Amino acid sequence: MNWEWTPQMRQVRDFLRYFAKTEIRPISRAADVAHEVPISFLKKVKALGISMEPIPASVGRGGDGEGVGEEQDAKRVRQTNRIAVVAAEEMAWGDAAVIITLPGPGLGGPPVSATGTPEQKERLFGVFSDPEPKWGAYALTEPEAGSDAAGIQMTATRTKGGYILNGTKTFITNGARAEWTVTFATVDRSLGRRGQRAFVIEKGQPGLEPGRIFDKMGLRASETSEFSLVDAFVPDENLLGGEAYYEERQAKGFRVAMATFDSTRPLVAAMAVGIARAALEEATDRLTQNAALSLGTPLAEATRARLGQMAAELEMARALVFEAASMADARQPNAKVASMSKAFSGQVAMAICRQAMDLVGSVGALGDSLLEKWYRDIKVFDIFEGTAQVQRIVISRRLFEEAGAER
């Protein structure tokens, strides 16, 4: 484990802490009420080059952990994941919904990096060289396949020059505004995971039918949508990695989908840590101002004990996040710790936000406090990118595998 903070990490932390405080936090409530992030802000961050792009940890830029040969590249990769989680915490401290909306490939980035052909990478990532804000997206979940991602029903039927896709995808972040969306479908349901393929669906795709944009409990400024594909012809050049890729590695489709999470779960966990830190700081500030921490009363003692416990749990969550990111930078398999960071941070952050709202009294429930917003925002961190239950499946499976391997 490398716990060292490099100069670049400190620089990123300091700059984004300032940026979150002066640029993100001031628009947080208004964006939540309006259910959108102001386009002027998005253009500004685009111009500044601020984004939330993780380098896929377990797959690397050369594909599946291979091909990073140059020392210079290796150095860069070795801290990229840690920088990403530092950035995620700082910006989520400002507003998580706002940073999820930052222009860029989003969750669609890792699978393109991991398996895309050179032509696909150039074409798909080239979109973001446009000075205007552009987005990519990732569509795996279906109405009848959430945690059970291996059971997706969207079909891909081979035809001359490509595939015909049919089915519905849901809960897609930035889906309605995306220039392209990495979309998973099955060529043969009986093959299970081996039958899955990743396709790129581009904006304007014939047969693409936009669906609802969801109202949500929290992260309201972030766009979450669904779409259907009806007899949509997707050309061969939009099969991610090309046909040869799947012929060589038949089980790869689902592994592509899951590898994405190994790199993004620590990021999501870091965002939960950022929200929890914001809530803990807000509650502490208010309680200090209200003299609620005065010594001598049972309530003050209870308050101090709770703040102490919240702070300790926050540090534990941050440590797991850092460990998962550090392992990714070191190119070590990190699926177990990535899931631990996600599961623990989601639940600890939720408890901290709930307690922070409670500690300030009844006014914490009103909209003039961001505490109620953070409380609404944080719940989904226990759900998306794999629910708490799914994280436990991953963790326990790895535990049992490790125990079996040691016998």
Add this chain to the structure above:
Amino acid sequence: MVGEGSEELLVSVRELAHSLGQTSLRAVGRQAEADRAVPPSLSEAFAQTGLDLTADPEPDGAGLGVGGLYAVGRELAEGDPSLAAALLLPAWLRHLSRAVNRPLTALSLDPAALDGQSDQPVVALLAQGEGSTLFLAPEAMALAESAPERPGESVGLSAAGLVRSDRPQASAVTAGGDAKRLWREGVLLAISLMLGAGRAALNTAVTYALTRKTFGQALTTYQGVAFPLADAATWLEAAEGLTERAIWLHQSGDASAQQAMLCALVASRQAAFKAGDEAVQTLGGAGFVSEFPVEMWFRDAVAAGALTGRLDRFTVLLGEEVAS
């Protein structure tokens, strides 16, 4: 729980409230939250049922007392907590106003209002009309002519009038047995909303878990889903039982009523949160979006709990009660 001869009436009232909650309130709950108002047609329909207790010749609603108010509130809240708060607050204020002999327009249940350690505002539930605000704490009470602000954004209970309110002047605070009695009656409003919200969320989650399949099996077959729901159901059952026991002790004039009501409040806050949280978790992404109302009920449960102030205040008080 209520006087002799009133049991059958209470059962009828409870059934009527349950039916109204599951049909009329449930049907318009989401829209009412968006509008932050009760639809006029619902107010009219509610008045026609007699559940608003305005036509009742008996001061406490057909002699059912605060137990009747709680039962109606609990059942309506299972339909929609926010609308239940809005529809039943006038009846609750009428009940409390008789005790303080003053017309009331708002009710604050945050004890911080009376602790004298801060000038921070608190939250009150505001009804239409003119009158004083009644501030209730487990040890004391106060009346004030403060004018609460109009409703704005809040985490939940948006169809009700959840507003900021200035604190009463310290000189207006009174303590003693009457103050404690009034707190027990006032806090039942919040408890009824929490337990109704928790039950609504849990029932929806259980139904969902029975029908939703993942990895080829119903969700109910997974211990990771079933056990948390079982825990939530157990907590709710216990909290409901504690509340009914506290009402019985209160109406019996028992000396342990205060401790019992503190227990009921602490248990209800935790049970409602647990039920709401597990319900949203069971539904996953569908629970976080507005497709199902569980996320709204979860927020309503938290808002109803927040109305009563910091949880620690009650656990500390409960500890003192137990120690004494």
